[in-house]
Amino acid sequence: MTDSTPTMMELNGVTKEFVKPTGEVHTVLRNIDLKIPKGEFVSIVGPTGCGKSTTLSLIAGFEPPSAGEVLISGEKLEGINPRAACVFQTENAFPWKTVIDNVSLGLRMRGRSKADAYEEARKWIARVGLKGFEGHYPSQLSGGMRKRVALAQCLIVQPEILLMDESFSALDVHTRHLMEDELLRIWEETSASVFFITHDLEEAIALSDRVIVLTAGPGATIKGDYRIDLPRPRNVAEISFDPAFMRIHKQIWEDLKDEVMISYENANKLHSKSS
Known part of the structure:
Protein backbone atom coordinates (compact mmCIF):
# COMPACT_ATOMS: atom_id res chain seq x y z
CA MET A 1 0.00 0.00 0.00
CA THR A 2 1.13 3.57 -0.69
CA ASP A 3 0.22 6.89 0.91
CA SER A 4 -1.98 7.61 -2.12
CA THR A 5 -4.06 4.42 -1.70
CA PRO A 6 -7.62 5.47 -0.79
CA THR A 7 -8.95 4.55 2.64
CA MET A 8 -11.69 1.90 2.62
CA MET A 9 -12.51 1.59 6.35
CA GLU A 10 -11.97 4.23 9.01
CA LEU A 11 -12.86 4.36 12.70
CA ASN A 12 -12.62 7.85 14.21
CA GLY A 13 -12.71 8.09 18.01
CA VAL A 14 -14.99 5.07 18.23
CA THR A 15 -16.28 4.02 21.63
CA LYS A 16 -18.77 1.21 22.15
CA GLU A 17 -20.76 0.74 25.35
CA PHE A 18 -23.43 -1.73 26.43
CA VAL A 19 -25.84 -1.53 29.34
CA LYS A 20 -25.77 -4.60 31.56
CA PRO A 21 -29.00 -6.06 33.04
CA THR A 22 -27.95 -4.42 36.33
CA GLY A 23 -28.03 -1.02 34.64
CA GLU A 24 -24.25 -0.67 34.79
CA VAL A 25 -22.60 0.69 31.63
CA HIS A 26 -19.91 -1.60 30.24
CA THR A 27 -17.37 0.00 27.88
CA VAL A 28 -16.04 -2.54 25.36
CA LEU A 29 -13.97 -0.21 23.14
CA ARG A 30 -12.67 3.28 23.89
CA ASN A 31 -11.45 5.95 21.44
CA ILE A 32 -10.47 3.61 18.59
CA ASP A 33 -8.75 5.34 15.65
CA LEU A 34 -8.01 3.05 12.71
CA LYS A 35 -7.59 3.47 8.96
CA ILE A 36 -7.53 0.53 6.54
CA PRO A 37 -6.66 1.31 2.90
CA LYS A 38 -8.41 -0.27 -0.06
CA GLY A 39 -7.07 -3.74 -0.77
CA GLU A 40 -5.20 -4.16 2.52
CA PHE A 41 -5.31 -7.37 4.59
CA VAL A 42 -5.50 -6.45 8.28
CA SER A 43 -5.72 -8.86 11.21
CA ILE A 44 -6.75 -7.90 14.72
CA VAL A 45 -5.54 -9.84 17.77
CA GLY A 46 -6.00 -9.44 21.50
CA PRO A 47 -7.06 -11.31 24.63
CA THR A 48 -10.45 -12.96 24.89
CA GLY A 49 -13.24 -10.44 25.44
CA CYS A 50 -11.25 -7.40 24.35
CA GLY A 51 -13.71 -6.31 21.66
CA LYS A 52 -12.37 -7.83 18.43
CA SER A 53 -15.78 -9.10 17.31
CA THR A 54 -17.42 -5.87 18.44
CA THR A 55 -15.04 -3.95 16.16
CA LEU A 56 -16.06 -6.18 13.26
CA SER A 57 -19.75 -5.65 14.09
CA LEU A 58 -19.24 -1.89 13.93
CA ILE A 59 -17.61 -2.13 10.50
CA ALA A 60 -20.38 -4.47 9.31
CA GLY A 61 -23.00 -2.05 10.60
CA PHE A 62 -24.55 -4.63 12.92
CA GLU A 63 -24.02 -2.23 15.82
CA PRO A 64 -23.72 1.58 15.86
CA PRO A 65 -20.86 3.19 17.84
CA SER A 66 -21.76 4.84 21.13
CA ALA A 67 -19.39 7.68 20.23
CA GLY A 68 -17.25 8.50 17.21
CA GLU A 69 -17.97 7.38 13.66
CA VAL A 70 -17.31 4.59 11.19
CA LEU A 71 -16.53 5.71 7.64
CA ILE A 72 -16.63 3.52 4.54
CA SER A 73 -14.83 5.12 1.58
CA GLY A 74 -15.14 8.45 3.37
CA GLU A 75 -18.89 8.19 3.98
CA LYS A 76 -20.39 7.77 7.43
CA LEU A 77 -21.83 4.28 7.86
CA GLU A 78 -25.54 4.26 8.68
CA GLY A 79 -27.06 0.81 9.11
CA ILE A 80 -25.78 -2.38 7.49
CA ASN A 81 -22.61 -1.99 5.41
CA PRO A 82 -23.65 -2.84 1.82
CA ARG A 83 -20.02 -3.14 0.68
CA ALA A 84 -19.11 -5.89 3.15
CA ALA A 85 -19.56 -9.65 3.32
CA CYS A 86 -18.91 -11.76 6.42
CA VAL A 87 -17.45 -15.22 7.04
CA PHE A 88 -17.99 -16.38 10.62
CA GLN A 89 -16.79 -19.36 12.63
CA THR A 90 -20.27 -20.91 12.45
CA GLU A 91 -21.65 -22.38 9.24
CA ASN A 92 -23.15 -19.98 6.68
CA ALA A 93 -24.71 -22.55 4.36
CA PHE A 94 -28.38 -23.52 4.46
CA PRO A 95 -28.42 -27.30 5.12
CA TRP A 96 -31.42 -27.90 2.85
CA VAL A 103 -23.31 -20.14 -3.52
CA SER A 104 -25.70 -18.57 -6.06
CA LEU A 105 -28.13 -17.28 -3.41
CA GLY A 106 -26.48 -13.86 -3.04
CA LEU A 107 -26.79 -13.15 -6.75
CA ARG A 108 -30.39 -14.42 -6.86
CA MET A 109 -31.27 -12.03 -4.01
CA ARG A 110 -29.78 -9.20 -6.10
CA GLY A 111 -32.14 -9.95 -8.95
CA ARG A 112 -29.97 -12.15 -11.18
CA SER A 113 -31.74 -14.91 -13.10
CA LYS A 114 -31.24 -18.48 -11.92
CA ALA A 115 -29.32 -19.36 -15.09
CA ASP A 116 -26.93 -16.40 -14.75
CA ALA A 117 -26.47 -16.99 -11.02
CA TYR A 118 -25.74 -20.68 -11.57
CA GLU A 119 -23.21 -19.88 -14.29
CA GLU A 120 -21.33 -17.49 -12.01
CA ALA A 121 -21.64 -19.88 -9.06
CA ARG A 122 -19.99 -22.68 -11.03
CA ARG A 127 -12.11 -21.38 -7.89
CA VAL A 128 -12.41 -22.67 -4.32
CA GLY A 129 -11.63 -26.23 -5.40
CA LEU A 130 -15.11 -27.75 -5.22
CA LYS A 131 -15.81 -28.51 -8.89
CA GLY A 132 -17.92 -31.66 -9.04
CA PHE A 133 -19.62 -30.99 -5.71
CA GLU A 134 -22.26 -28.58 -7.03
CA GLY A 135 -25.14 -30.96 -6.21
CA HIS A 136 -23.94 -31.95 -2.74
CA TYR A 137 -25.55 -30.80 0.49
CA PRO A 138 -23.50 -29.29 3.36
CA SER A 139 -23.93 -32.46 5.46
CA GLN A 140 -22.13 -34.38 2.72
CA LEU A 141 -19.04 -32.13 2.91
CA SER A 142 -16.08 -31.99 5.26
CA GLY A 143 -15.50 -28.98 7.52
CA GLY A 144 -12.87 -27.58 5.17
CA MET A 145 -15.15 -27.99 2.17
CA ARG A 146 -17.98 -26.17 3.97
CA LYS A 147 -15.56 -23.29 4.64
CA ARG A 148 -14.82 -23.20 0.90
CA VAL A 149 -18.56 -22.92 0.27
CA ALA A 150 -18.72 -20.03 2.76
CA LEU A 151 -15.89 -18.24 0.95
CA ALA A 152 -17.56 -18.72 -2.42
CA GLN A 153 -20.88 -17.48 -0.98
CA CYS A 154 -19.23 -14.23 0.07
CA LEU A 155 -16.87 -13.66 -2.82
CA ILE A 156 -19.40 -14.29 -5.59
CA VAL A 157 -21.03 -10.93 -4.80
CA GLN A 158 -17.57 -9.31 -5.18
CA PRO A 159 -17.57 -7.42 -1.87
CA GLU A 160 -15.21 -4.50 -1.43
CA ILE A 161 -14.76 -5.54 2.20
CA LEU A 162 -14.40 -9.09 3.53
CA LEU A 163 -14.97 -9.45 7.29
CA MET A 164 -13.77 -12.72 8.84
CA ASP A 165 -14.30 -13.67 12.49
CA GLU A 166 -12.29 -16.73 13.60
CA SER A 167 -13.32 -18.26 10.29
CA PHE A 168 -10.85 -21.18 10.31
CA SER A 169 -10.45 -21.79 14.05
CA ALA A 170 -12.60 -24.95 14.13
CA LEU A 171 -10.53 -26.69 11.44
CA ASP A 172 -7.63 -29.07 12.03
CA VAL A 173 -4.22 -27.48 11.46
CA HIS A 174 -3.60 -29.03 8.03
CA THR A 175 -7.00 -28.05 6.65
CA ARG A 176 -6.61 -24.59 8.16
CA HIS A 177 -3.31 -24.04 6.32
CA LEU A 178 -4.94 -25.12 3.06
CA MET A 179 -7.83 -22.71 3.61
CA GLU A 188 -4.55 -11.51 -4.36
CA GLU A 189 -6.82 -11.84 -7.41
CA THR A 190 -9.30 -9.29 -6.06
CA SER A 191 -9.12 -5.77 -4.64
CA ALA A 192 -11.07 -6.59 -1.46
CA SER A 193 -10.02 -5.11 1.87
CA VAL A 194 -9.92 -7.84 4.53
CA PHE A 195 -10.55 -7.42 8.28
CA PHE A 196 -9.58 -10.72 9.90
CA ILE A 197 -10.12 -11.67 13.56
CA THR A 198 -8.01 -14.44 15.05
CA HIS A 199 -6.60 -15.65 18.38
CA ASP A 200 -3.66 -17.19 16.50
CA LEU A 201 -0.78 -14.72 16.21
CA GLU A 202 1.06 -16.92 13.70
CA GLU A 203 -2.01 -16.98 11.47
CA ALA A 204 -2.34 -13.19 11.72
CA ILE A 205 1.28 -12.58 10.71
CA ALA A 206 1.28 -15.17 7.92
CA LEU A 207 -1.80 -13.71 6.24
CA SER A 208 -1.63 -9.99 6.83
CA ASP A 209 -0.20 -6.69 5.64
CA ARG A 210 -0.79 -5.32 9.15
CA VAL A 211 -1.54 -6.75 12.59
CA ILE A 212 -3.45 -4.64 15.12
CA VAL A 213 -3.10 -5.49 18.84
CA LEU A 214 -5.94 -4.54 21.20
CA THR A 215 -5.47 -4.06 24.93
CA ALA A 216 -7.35 -6.11 27.51
CA GLY A 217 -10.88 -4.96 28.25
CA PRO A 218 -12.91 -3.31 29.49
CA GLY A 219 -12.40 -0.16 27.46
CA ALA A 220 -9.96 -1.75 25.00
CA THR A 221 -7.80 0.51 22.87
CA ILE A 222 -5.21 -0.09 20.16
CA LYS A 223 -1.86 -0.94 21.73
CA GLY A 224 0.13 -1.75 18.60
CA ASP A 225 -0.12 -1.44 14.82
CA TYR A 226 2.50 -3.57 13.04
CA ARG A 227 3.42 -3.56 9.36
CA ILE A 228 4.14 -7.14 8.20
CA ASP A 229 6.92 -6.61 5.71
CA LEU A 230 7.16 -10.15 4.37
CA PRO A 231 7.23 -10.93 0.63
CA ARG A 232 4.17 -12.16 -1.24
CA PRO A 233 2.94 -14.59 -2.43
CA ARG A 234 3.20 -16.51 0.84
CA ASN A 235 2.87 -20.15 1.81
CA VAL A 236 1.32 -20.12 5.27
CA ALA A 237 2.84 -23.41 6.43
CA GLU A 238 6.35 -22.43 5.32
CA ILE A 239 6.60 -18.72 6.11
CA SER A 240 6.75 -19.31 9.87
CA PHE A 241 10.27 -20.72 9.41
CA ASP A 242 11.50 -17.43 7.92
CA PRO A 243 13.82 -15.60 10.38
CA ALA A 244 12.01 -12.33 9.56
CA PHE A 245 8.71 -13.97 10.56
CA MET A 246 10.20 -15.06 13.86
CA ARG A 247 11.47 -11.54 14.61
CA ILE A 248 8.05 -10.03 13.90
CA HIS A 249 6.34 -12.69 16.00
CA LYS A 250 8.64 -11.99 18.97
CA GLN A 251 8.05 -8.25 18.68
CA ILE A 252 4.25 -8.49 18.56
CA TRP A 253 4.08 -11.18 21.24
CA GLU A 254 5.90 -8.85 23.66
CA ASP A 255 2.94 -6.48 23.30
CA LEU A 256 0.26 -9.15 23.28
CA LYS A 257 1.39 -11.34 26.18
CA ASP A 258 1.09 -8.48 28.70
CA GLU A 259 -2.54 -7.93 27.66
CA VAL A 260 -3.28 -11.65 27.83
CA MET A 261 -1.93 -11.74 31.40
CA ILE A 262 -4.02 -8.69 32.38
CA SER A 263 -7.12 -10.34 30.93
CA TYR A 264 -6.34 -13.57 32.79
CA GLU A 265 -5.88 -11.70 36.08
CA ASN A 266 -9.12 -9.76 35.57
CA ALA A 267 -11.00 -13.01 34.90
CA ASN A 268 -9.61 -14.53 38.11
CA LYS A 269 -10.70 -11.48 40.11
CA LEU A 270 -14.24 -11.71 38.74
CA HIS A 271 -14.34 -15.43 39.50
CA SER A 272 -13.16 -14.81 43.08
CA LYS A 273 -15.87 -12.18 43.62
CA SER A 274 -18.63 -14.44 42.30
CA SER A 275 -17.56 -17.52 44.32
Missing part, protein backbone atom coordinates in the same frame (compact mmCIF):
# COMPACT_ATOMS: atom_id res chain seq x y z
CA LYS A 97 -29.76 -26.27 -0.18
CA THR A 98 -27.11 -27.75 -2.45
CA VAL A 99 -23.69 -26.19 -2.87
CA ILE A 100 -24.66 -24.40 -6.07
CA ASP A 101 -27.89 -23.11 -4.54
CA ASN A 102 -26.05 -21.80 -1.49
CA LYS A 123 -16.98 -20.42 -11.65
CA TRP A 124 -16.60 -19.64 -7.94
CA ILE A 125 -17.17 -23.24 -6.90
CA ALA A 126 -14.31 -24.21 -9.20
CA GLU A 180 -5.47 -19.87 4.55
CA ASP A 181 -3.50 -20.40 1.33
CA GLU A 182 -6.76 -20.53 -0.62
CA LEU A 183 -7.89 -17.27 0.97
CA LEU A 184 -4.60 -15.54 0.10
CA ARG A 185 -4.74 -16.80 -3.48
CA ILE A 186 -8.26 -15.48 -4.03
CA TRP A 187 -7.58 -12.21 -2.16
Whole structure:
Protein backbone atom coordinates (compact mmCIF):
# COMPACT_ATOMS: atom_id res chain seq x y z
CA MET A 1 0.00 0.00 0.00
CA THR A 2 1.13 3.57 -0.69
CA ASP A 3 0.22 6.89 0.91
CA SER A 4 -1.98 7.61 -2.12
CA THR A 5 -4.06 4.42 -1.70
CA PRO A 6 -7.62 5.47 -0.79
CA THR A 7 -8.95 4.55 2.64
CA MET A 8 -11.69 1.90 2.62
CA MET A 9 -12.51 1.59 6.35
CA GLU A 10 -11.97 4.23 9.01
CA LEU A 11 -12.86 4.36 12.70
CA ASN A 12 -12.62 7.85 14.21
CA GLY A 13 -12.71 8.09 18.01
CA VAL A 14 -14.99 5.07 18.23
CA THR A 15 -16.28 4.02 21.63
CA LYS A 16 -18.77 1.21 22.15
CA GLU A 17 -20.76 0.74 25.35
CA PHE A 18 -23.43 -1.73 26.43
CA VAL A 19 -25.84 -1.53 29.34
CA LYS A 20 -25.77 -4.60 31.56
CA PRO A 21 -29.00 -6.06 33.04
CA THR A 22 -27.95 -4.42 36.33
CA GLY A 23 -28.03 -1.02 34.64
CA GLU A 24 -24.25 -0.67 34.79
CA VAL A 25 -22.60 0.69 31.63
CA HIS A 26 -19.91 -1.60 30.24
CA THR A 27 -17.37 0.00 27.88
CA VAL A 28 -16.04 -2.54 25.36
CA LEU A 29 -13.97 -0.21 23.14
CA ARG A 30 -12.67 3.28 23.89
CA ASN A 31 -11.45 5.95 21.44
CA ILE A 32 -10.47 3.61 18.59
CA ASP A 33 -8.75 5.34 15.65
CA LEU A 34 -8.01 3.05 12.71
CA LYS A 35 -7.59 3.47 8.96
CA ILE A 36 -7.53 0.53 6.54
CA PRO A 37 -6.66 1.31 2.90
CA LYS A 38 -8.41 -0.27 -0.06
CA GLY A 39 -7.07 -3.74 -0.77
CA GLU A 40 -5.20 -4.16 2.52
CA PHE A 41 -5.31 -7.37 4.59
CA VAL A 42 -5.50 -6.45 8.28
CA SER A 43 -5.72 -8.86 11.21
CA ILE A 44 -6.75 -7.90 14.72
CA VAL A 45 -5.54 -9.84 17.77
CA GLY A 46 -6.00 -9.44 21.50
CA PRO A 47 -7.06 -11.31 24.63
CA THR A 48 -10.45 -12.96 24.89
CA GLY A 49 -13.24 -10.44 25.44
CA CYS A 50 -11.25 -7.40 24.35
CA GLY A 51 -13.71 -6.31 21.66
CA LYS A 52 -12.37 -7.83 18.43
CA SER A 53 -15.78 -9.10 17.31
CA THR A 54 -17.42 -5.87 18.44
CA THR A 55 -15.04 -3.95 16.16
CA LEU A 56 -16.06 -6.18 13.26
CA SER A 57 -19.75 -5.65 14.09
CA LEU A 58 -19.24 -1.89 13.93
CA ILE A 59 -17.61 -2.13 10.50
CA ALA A 60 -20.38 -4.47 9.31
CA GLY A 61 -23.00 -2.05 10.60
CA PHE A 62 -24.55 -4.63 12.92
CA GLU A 63 -24.02 -2.23 15.82
CA PRO A 64 -23.72 1.58 15.86
CA PRO A 65 -20.86 3.19 17.84
CA SER A 66 -21.76 4.84 21.13
CA ALA A 67 -19.39 7.68 20.23
CA GLY A 68 -17.25 8.50 17.21
CA GLU A 69 -17.97 7.38 13.66
CA VAL A 70 -17.31 4.59 11.19
CA LEU A 71 -16.53 5.71 7.64
CA ILE A 72 -16.63 3.52 4.54
CA SER A 73 -14.83 5.12 1.58
CA GLY A 74 -15.14 8.45 3.37
CA GLU A 75 -18.89 8.19 3.98
CA LYS A 76 -20.39 7.77 7.43
CA LEU A 77 -21.83 4.28 7.86
CA GLU A 78 -25.54 4.26 8.68
CA GLY A 79 -27.06 0.81 9.11
CA ILE A 80 -25.78 -2.38 7.49
CA ASN A 81 -22.61 -1.99 5.41
CA PRO A 82 -23.65 -2.84 1.82
CA ARG A 83 -20.02 -3.14 0.68
CA ALA A 84 -19.11 -5.89 3.15
CA ALA A 85 -19.56 -9.65 3.32
CA CYS A 86 -18.91 -11.76 6.42
CA VAL A 87 -17.45 -15.22 7.04
CA PHE A 88 -17.99 -16.38 10.62
CA GLN A 89 -16.79 -19.36 12.63
CA THR A 90 -20.27 -20.91 12.45
CA GLU A 91 -21.65 -22.38 9.24
CA ASN A 92 -23.15 -19.98 6.68
CA ALA A 93 -24.71 -22.55 4.36
CA PHE A 94 -28.38 -23.52 4.46
CA PRO A 95 -28.42 -27.30 5.12
CA TRP A 96 -31.42 -27.90 2.85
CA LYS A 97 -29.76 -26.27 -0.18
CA THR A 98 -27.11 -27.75 -2.45
CA VAL A 99 -23.69 -26.19 -2.87
CA ILE A 100 -24.66 -24.40 -6.07
CA ASP A 101 -27.89 -23.11 -4.54
CA ASN A 102 -26.05 -21.80 -1.49
CA VAL A 103 -23.31 -20.14 -3.52
CA SER A 104 -25.70 -18.57 -6.06
CA LEU A 105 -28.13 -17.28 -3.41
CA GLY A 106 -26.48 -13.86 -3.04
CA LEU A 107 -26.79 -13.15 -6.75
CA ARG A 108 -30.39 -14.42 -6.86
CA MET A 109 -31.27 -12.03 -4.01
CA ARG A 110 -29.78 -9.20 -6.10
CA GLY A 111 -32.14 -9.95 -8.95
CA ARG A 112 -29.97 -12.15 -11.18
CA SER A 113 -31.74 -14.91 -13.10
CA LYS A 114 -31.24 -18.48 -11.92
CA ALA A 115 -29.32 -19.36 -15.09
CA ASP A 116 -26.93 -16.40 -14.75
CA ALA A 117 -26.47 -16.99 -11.02
CA TYR A 118 -25.74 -20.68 -11.57
CA GLU A 119 -23.21 -19.88 -14.29
CA GLU A 120 -21.33 -17.49 -12.01
CA ALA A 121 -21.64 -19.88 -9.06
CA ARG A 122 -19.99 -22.68 -11.03
CA LYS A 123 -16.98 -20.42 -11.65
CA TRP A 124 -16.60 -19.64 -7.94
CA ILE A 125 -17.17 -23.24 -6.90
CA ALA A 126 -14.31 -24.21 -9.20
CA ARG A 127 -12.11 -21.38 -7.89
CA VAL A 128 -12.41 -22.67 -4.32
CA GLY A 129 -11.63 -26.23 -5.40
CA LEU A 130 -15.11 -27.75 -5.22
CA LYS A 131 -15.81 -28.51 -8.89
CA GLY A 132 -17.92 -31.66 -9.04
CA PHE A 133 -19.62 -30.99 -5.71
CA GLU A 134 -22.26 -28.58 -7.03
CA GLY A 135 -25.14 -30.96 -6.21
CA HIS A 136 -23.94 -31.95 -2.74
CA TYR A 137 -25.55 -30.80 0.49
CA PRO A 138 -23.50 -29.29 3.36
CA SER A 139 -23.93 -32.46 5.46
CA GLN A 140 -22.13 -34.38 2.72
CA LEU A 141 -19.04 -32.13 2.91
CA SER A 142 -16.08 -31.99 5.26
CA GLY A 143 -15.50 -28.98 7.52
CA GLY A 144 -12.87 -27.58 5.17
CA MET A 145 -15.15 -27.99 2.17
CA ARG A 146 -17.98 -26.17 3.97
CA LYS A 147 -15.56 -23.29 4.64
CA ARG A 148 -14.82 -23.20 0.90
CA VAL A 149 -18.56 -22.92 0.27
CA ALA A 150 -18.72 -20.03 2.76
CA LEU A 151 -15.89 -18.24 0.95
CA ALA A 152 -17.56 -18.72 -2.42
CA GLN A 153 -20.88 -17.48 -0.98
CA CYS A 154 -19.23 -14.23 0.07
CA LEU A 155 -16.87 -13.66 -2.82
CA ILE A 156 -19.40 -14.29 -5.59
CA VAL A 157 -21.03 -10.93 -4.80
CA GLN A 158 -17.57 -9.31 -5.18
CA PRO A 159 -17.57 -7.42 -1.87
CA GLU A 160 -15.21 -4.50 -1.43
CA ILE A 161 -14.76 -5.54 2.20
CA LEU A 162 -14.40 -9.09 3.53
CA LEU A 163 -14.97 -9.45 7.29
CA MET A 164 -13.77 -12.72 8.84
CA ASP A 165 -14.30 -13.67 12.49
CA GLU A 166 -12.29 -16.73 13.60
CA SER A 167 -13.32 -18.26 10.29
CA PHE A 168 -10.85 -21.18 10.31
CA SER A 169 -10.45 -21.79 14.05
CA ALA A 170 -12.60 -24.95 14.13
CA LEU A 171 -10.53 -26.69 11.44
CA ASP A 172 -7.63 -29.07 12.03
CA VAL A 173 -4.22 -27.48 11.46
CA HIS A 174 -3.60 -29.03 8.03
CA THR A 175 -7.00 -28.05 6.65
CA ARG A 176 -6.61 -24.59 8.16
CA HIS A 177 -3.31 -24.04 6.32
CA LEU A 178 -4.94 -25.12 3.06
CA MET A 179 -7.83 -22.71 3.61
CA GLU A 180 -5.47 -19.87 4.55
CA ASP A 181 -3.50 -20.40 1.33
CA GLU A 182 -6.76 -20.53 -0.62
CA LEU A 183 -7.89 -17.27 0.97
CA LEU A 184 -4.60 -15.54 0.10
CA ARG A 185 -4.74 -16.80 -3.48
CA ILE A 186 -8.26 -15.48 -4.03
CA TRP A 187 -7.58 -12.21 -2.16
CA GLU A 188 -4.55 -11.51 -4.36
CA GLU A 189 -6.82 -11.84 -7.41
CA THR A 190 -9.30 -9.29 -6.06
CA SER A 191 -9.12 -5.77 -4.64
CA ALA A 192 -11.07 -6.59 -1.46
CA SER A 193 -10.02 -5.11 1.87
CA VAL A 194 -9.92 -7.84 4.53
CA PHE A 195 -10.55 -7.42 8.28
CA PHE A 196 -9.58 -10.72 9.90
CA ILE A 197 -10.12 -11.67 13.56
CA THR A 198 -8.01 -14.44 15.05
CA HIS A 199 -6.60 -15.65 18.38
CA ASP A 200 -3.66 -17.19 16.50
CA LEU A 201 -0.78 -14.72 16.21
CA GLU A 202 1.06 -16.92 13.70
CA GLU A 203 -2.01 -16.98 11.47
CA ALA A 204 -2.34 -13.19 11.72
CA ILE A 205 1.28 -12.58 10.71
CA ALA A 206 1.28 -15.17 7.92
CA LEU A 207 -1.80 -13.71 6.24
CA SER A 208 -1.63 -9.99 6.83
CA ASP A 209 -0.20 -6.69 5.64
CA ARG A 210 -0.79 -5.32 9.15
CA VAL A 211 -1.54 -6.75 12.59
CA ILE A 212 -3.45 -4.64 15.12
CA VAL A 213 -3.10 -5.49 18.84
CA LEU A 214 -5.94 -4.54 21.20
CA THR A 215 -5.47 -4.06 24.93
CA ALA A 216 -7.35 -6.11 27.51
CA GLY A 217 -10.88 -4.96 28.25
CA PRO A 218 -12.91 -3.31 29.49
CA GLY A 219 -12.40 -0.16 27.46
CA ALA A 220 -9.96 -1.75 25.00
CA THR A 221 -7.80 0.51 22.87
CA ILE A 222 -5.21 -0.09 20.16
CA LYS A 223 -1.86 -0.94 21.73
CA GLY A 224 0.13 -1.75 18.60
CA ASP A 225 -0.12 -1.44 14.82
CA TYR A 226 2.50 -3.57 13.04
CA ARG A 227 3.42 -3.56 9.36
CA ILE A 228 4.14 -7.14 8.20
CA ASP A 229 6.92 -6.61 5.71
CA LEU A 230 7.16 -10.15 4.37
CA PRO A 231 7.23 -10.93 0.63
CA ARG A 232 4.17 -12.16 -1.24
CA PRO A 233 2.94 -14.59 -2.43
CA ARG A 234 3.20 -16.51 0.84
CA ASN A 235 2.87 -20.15 1.81
CA VAL A 236 1.32 -20.12 5.27
CA ALA A 237 2.84 -23.41 6.43
CA GLU A 238 6.35 -22.43 5.32
CA ILE A 239 6.60 -18.72 6.11
CA SER A 240 6.75 -19.31 9.87
CA PHE A 241 10.27 -20.72 9.41
CA ASP A 242 11.50 -17.43 7.92
CA PRO A 243 13.82 -15.60 10.38
CA ALA A 244 12.01 -12.33 9.56
CA PHE A 245 8.71 -13.97 10.56
CA MET A 246 10.20 -15.06 13.86
CA ARG A 247 11.47 -11.54 14.61
CA ILE A 248 8.05 -10.03 13.90
CA HIS A 249 6.34 -12.69 16.00
CA LYS A 250 8.64 -11.99 18.97
CA GLN A 251 8.05 -8.25 18.68
CA ILE A 252 4.25 -8.49 18.56
CA TRP A 253 4.08 -11.18 21.24
CA GLU A 254 5.90 -8.85 23.66
CA ASP A 255 2.94 -6.48 23.30
CA LEU A 256 0.26 -9.15 23.28
CA LYS A 257 1.39 -11.34 26.18
CA ASP A 258 1.09 -8.48 28.70
CA GLU A 259 -2.54 -7.93 27.66
CA VAL A 260 -3.28 -11.65 27.83
CA MET A 261 -1.93 -11.74 31.40
CA ILE A 262 -4.02 -8.69 32.38
CA SER A 263 -7.12 -10.34 30.93
CA TYR A 264 -6.34 -13.57 32.79
CA GLU A 265 -5.88 -11.70 36.08
CA ASN A 266 -9.12 -9.76 35.57
CA ALA A 267 -11.00 -13.01 34.90
CA ASN A 268 -9.61 -14.53 38.11
CA LYS A 269 -10.70 -11.48 40.11
CA LEU A 270 -14.24 -11.71 38.74
CA HIS A 271 -14.34 -15.43 39.50
CA SER A 272 -13.16 -14.81 43.08
CA LYS A 273 -15.87 -12.18 43.62
CA SER A 274 -18.63 -14.44 42.30
CA SER A 275 -17.56 -17.52 44.32
